[in-house]
Amino acid sequence: LEVTIVQKDGYSVVSLAGRLDILTFQQVGENLTKVISEGQIRLVLDAGDLAYVSSAGLRVILQARKAVKAAGGAIAIARANDFVLDVMNTTGFTSIIPTFATLEEAEGAVKA
């Protein structure tokens, strides 16, 4: 799994490419913790190239959501595929973390 972080004006885009599962969740969690501790608390998770997610991956996203909320920030998910979106719906995640079809909409949702 590849994590790419791009700081923009007033928010950051964290792109996840590959599989977010039991083997990669720690790596993603460490990246997100680092980004948030550096003060980047308005995050768009770009799931455009995220092929797969399991509950281990959902856990990491939920932790990031808690951390940014606690710091007064926001988080949104963009461009998740059918499978990822379906898993998020099934687990009630979509009622906690907003999901958007495009990056632009997600960026609009997290900007201060």
Add this chain to the structure above:
Amino acid sequence: MVAVPDVLQLDRELAAVPRALSWIADHAGDCGALPKVCSILEMVVEEVLTNIISYARPEDDSLEIAIYWSEPTPGTVRIEIHDSGDEFNPLEVPDPDLSLDAEEREIGGLGIHLVRRYMDHCEYERRSGRNILALVRRIHA
């Protein structure tokens, strides 16, 4: 069609998970499962294996895990996961409260909730010192 179950034996290590998932993906691809169904089958197997590997007693070096793949009828797959760990029926784990907000939410039970939710049929049985979890699903919907 795979009428006689194909079997994959696994050791107790995290590396067993990707091995199992690529085996599942190969079978799912061979039987023409939709890409989304292929991901679903991988996910449920990941959840079950992760549970078995994390919750087995640490001193239990002899833990044996085996996965069986079969297609009992056209368009249906049956995956059985056998393990020699302590008796444990994952289907009895209560569903997490999905209505709670993120701050209060319990993380546990999410994996098995996904398994139950995505499979058409799940059954558990304890036989000959093994936990046997059978998962059945259509592959074209």
